[in-house]
Amino acid sequence: MDEILERSRELKQALVEFVLEAEGELAAALESYAADQSRRSRGDKVQQDLIIDSFLTEGLGDKTPLDLFLASQPDLPESDRQLVSNWRRSFIGLFAVIQILPDGFELMNWLTAKHYIVKPNDTQTLEQMTRFKVGEILLTRIAPVIDTYWTFSGPCTLMGKLGKPKLAVAIGNFKDNYKSALYSDAPELLEQAWQSVAQYHKQFVDFFGKDEVTMPGYQLNKKIAEFQEVSMQRRLAAAGIDDSKTLAEAAEAAGIGEEEIRAAVEAGADSIAVSQLFDSKSTTKMVIPKVDLPAELKKAEQVTALSHPRWGQMFLPTYSQFKAILEAEDWQRIEGSEKLIRYYLENPTINAFIWQQLAQQYPTQLEKVLQTILERPDFQLDQDLNALLQEHNKLIEPELPETASVPIHLHNLFEEAVAEINKSKSKNKNPKKTSGFQRP
Numbered sequence: 001m002d003e004i005l006e007r008s009r010e011l012k013q014a015l016v017e018f019v020l021e022a023e024g025e026l027a028a029a030l031e032s033y034a035a036d037q038s039r040r041s042r043g044d045k046v047q048q049d050l051i052i053d054s055f056l057t058e059g060l061g062d063k064t065p066l067d068l069f070l071a072s073q074p075d076l077p078e079s080d081r082q083l084v085s086n087w088r089r090s091f092i093g094l095f096a097v098i099q100i101l102p103d104g105f106e107l108m109n110w111l112t113a114k115h116y117i118v119k120p121n122d123t124q125t126l127e128q129m130t131r132f133k134v135g136e137i138l139l140t141r142i143a144p145v146i147d148t149y150w151t152f153s154g155p156c157t158l159m160g161k162l163g164k165p166k167l168a169v170a171i172g173n174f175k176d177n178y179k180s181a182l183y184s185d186a187p188e189l190l191e192q193a194w195q196s197v198a199q200y201h202k203q204f205v206d207f208f209g210k211d212e213v214t215m216p217g218y219q220l221n222k223k224i225a226e227f228q229e230v231s232m233q234r235r236l237a238a239a240g241i242d243d244s245k246t247l248a249e250a251a252e253a254a255g256i257g258e259e260e261i262r263a264a265v266e267a268g269a270d271s272i273a274v275s276q277l278f279d280s281k282s283t284t285k286m287v288i289p290k291v292d293l294p295a296e297l298k299k300a301e302q303v304t305a306l307s308h309p310r311w312g313q314m315f316l317p318t319y320s321q322f323k324a325i326l327e328a329e330d331w332q333r334i335e336g337s338e339k340l341i342r343y344y345l346e347n348p349t350i351n352a353f354i355w356q357q358l359a360q361q362y363p364t365q366l367e368k369v370l371q372t373i374l375e376r377p378d379f380q381l382d383q384d385l386n387a388l389l390q391e392h393n394k395l396i397e398p399e400l401p402e403t404a405s406v407p408i409h410l411h412n413l414f415e416e417a418v419a420e421i422n423k424s425k426s427k428n429k430n431p432k433k434t435s436g437f438q439r440p
Contacts, residue, residue, distance in 0.1 A: 002119075004083070008145050009121040011084055012153070015056060018069045026068060029060040046155045050092065053141050053154035057088055064088075083145070090143035090153045091184035094174045097136045104149065105132065107142075110171060112186040113409050117149040118142050125152065135161045137170060168417035171410065179399045189407060192286045196405035198309040200288065203231050211307045212357075214320055217300035221293045224305075228290060286405035311353040312401025318343075319354075326362040331369060341373055345392050352386075352394045359385055 019030060030052075037051045059065045066088065070081060095116075099106035103126065104119030120126040132138070141154035162170060175182060183190040205211050207227045215223070297303050297315055304319035322340060325331045332338075344350045359366055359381055367381040370388070379388075386396050 002145075005119060005121045005145055005151060007080065008083060008143075008151055011080060012087075012121070012143075015066065015069050015084065016052065018072065019052070019056060019065045022065075026065060030055055030065075033058070033060055046157055049155045050141065053090075054092065057090055086144045087153070089185075090141055092139070092141040092154070092178055092181050093184070094171060095138045095140065095142075097132055097134050097138065100132065100134060105129075107138065109185060110137070110167070111174070111182055111410070112189060112407065114185055116142060119145070119149055119151055121145075121151045129156070132158065133161070137162050137167065139174070163420070164413060164417040165421055168414050171413070182400065189286065190400070193400055193404040193406070194310075196286065196288060197312050197401055197403060200231075200313070200403055201307045201309040203227070203234075204307040204313065207231075208305075208307075212304065214302055214304040217293065217298045217303045217317070220303050220305060220315075221298045224291055224293065231288075287408050287411040288405050289403060289411070291403065306354065306357065308353055308398075310398045311351060312398075312403040314351070314354060316350075316354070322358065323362070326358065326365040326369065331365075332372070338373060341369060345388075348393065350394075351398070352389050352396050353398065355385065355389055355394075 019026065022030070033055050034048075034051050037054070056065050063071075066084065070076070070084060073081075076084075093109040093111060095107040095109055095118075097105055098108050098115065101117070101119075104117060106115060107118050108115050120129060137159040138156055139159060140152055140156040142150045143153035145151050159170060183193070201211070204227065207230060208223070213220070213223075291313065293303070293315060297317055300317035302317065302320045304316045306314045306316070306319075318340060322344060325334055325337045325340065328334055344354070363381055367379065370381070371377050371379045374388075390396065
């Protein structure tokens with residue numbers, strides 16, 4: 001084993017002990033961080049170890065535990081300080097075993113398709129990992145050692161070989177549990193994804209004329225389809241594709257075979273994904289997901305669509321009812337009013353932006369309603385709303401929404417996963433499509 005790899009194990013152990021033995025502010029920060037992370041995921045031993053490992057480089061406040069550790073070790077050699085400092089780049093990922101090496105593995109991060117040479121930093125772990133096979137999926141954290149290889153930073157969960165449907169589900173679960181780590185090793189993909197949310201919002205406002213629209217579910221679904229078709233045509237035009245031609249004609253002009261198009265269509269790819277095939281000059285590796293309202297929303301009497309450049313798009317069948325409560329002279333006379341308000345507080349799909357919109361439009365009424373529901377006559381909307389939302393596990397700042405663009409390889413995986421599922425359900429004449437990170 002390399003001397004620097006062995007040294008990384010010793011320093012990592014010293015860093016963990018420094019954190020676990022800490023008192024005061026650092027100990028309180030660990031307790032708070034662990035409590036927050038545990039609410040989002042399972043609480044087994046592996047998860048607890050992952051939480052501690054991520055706390056080392058994330059922590060709470062301006063200085064991370066790693067920074068505090070380095071500050072407490074003024075006599076640490078510069079080579080050691082550089083090694084520990086590099087751990088700021090450590091991240092959790094869902095990896096595929098690409099190749100088994102004598103002292104480690106070649107892994108691919110499924111979220112970004114980036115490859116890494118990863119070596120265990122102790123012989124016992126390496127021996128335990130001899131059972132790993134090419135094609136198997138691992139959930140773990142890795143940290144850099146030198147420029148050419150990394151090491152396992154946290155515990156490793158072996159998930160075995162997964163078919164496309166199960167792999168799609170695993171990636172969906174990863175997204176739910178580690179949303180902030182989706183593109184940890186590819187900030188350029190993260191930037192493109194956020195830019196796509198802002199661009200989609202602008203296109204939404206251009207098409208609908210405003211950022212909030214309400215109409216019957218079936219009608220909204222048709223309008224969303226029209227909106228996406230207009231957006232697709234604009235993308236084709238921006239790529240220099242003649243919109244007077246059919247896709248087949250454009251493909252022939254671009255020198256792309258029909259079989260390639262047919263394979264994409266049979267896999268369930270939407271028109272936007274297919275259009276990527278025609279843009280040989282495109283440098284982007286991201287695809288805009290297709291939005292299709294769920295069946296229950298299509299049947300709803302009224303559905304409100306809200307759009308925001310950071311929060312993305314939200315579709316609510318009860319938003320008009322909530323606003324009617326706030327507009328009523330005596331809201332308590334409206335049947336089910338309290339139940340609906342509590343639903344908006346407790347349901348995780350009702351995010352902070354929705355509450356912020358209501359607070360902006362109906363500040364006085366919303367404050368009075370919450371004072372009554374919460375039995376807190378001193379509740380002040382401008383001062384207490386964010387704290388109330390956080391009490392109900394709602395994030396005040398947005399996470400990357402479902403409508404953000406996704407890497408093409410992930411988009412294709414999900415489309416192919418759904419195609420496999422649909423093939424196994426021969427009685428289903430209307431195959432369900434998916435996009436982005438939505439699970440099959």
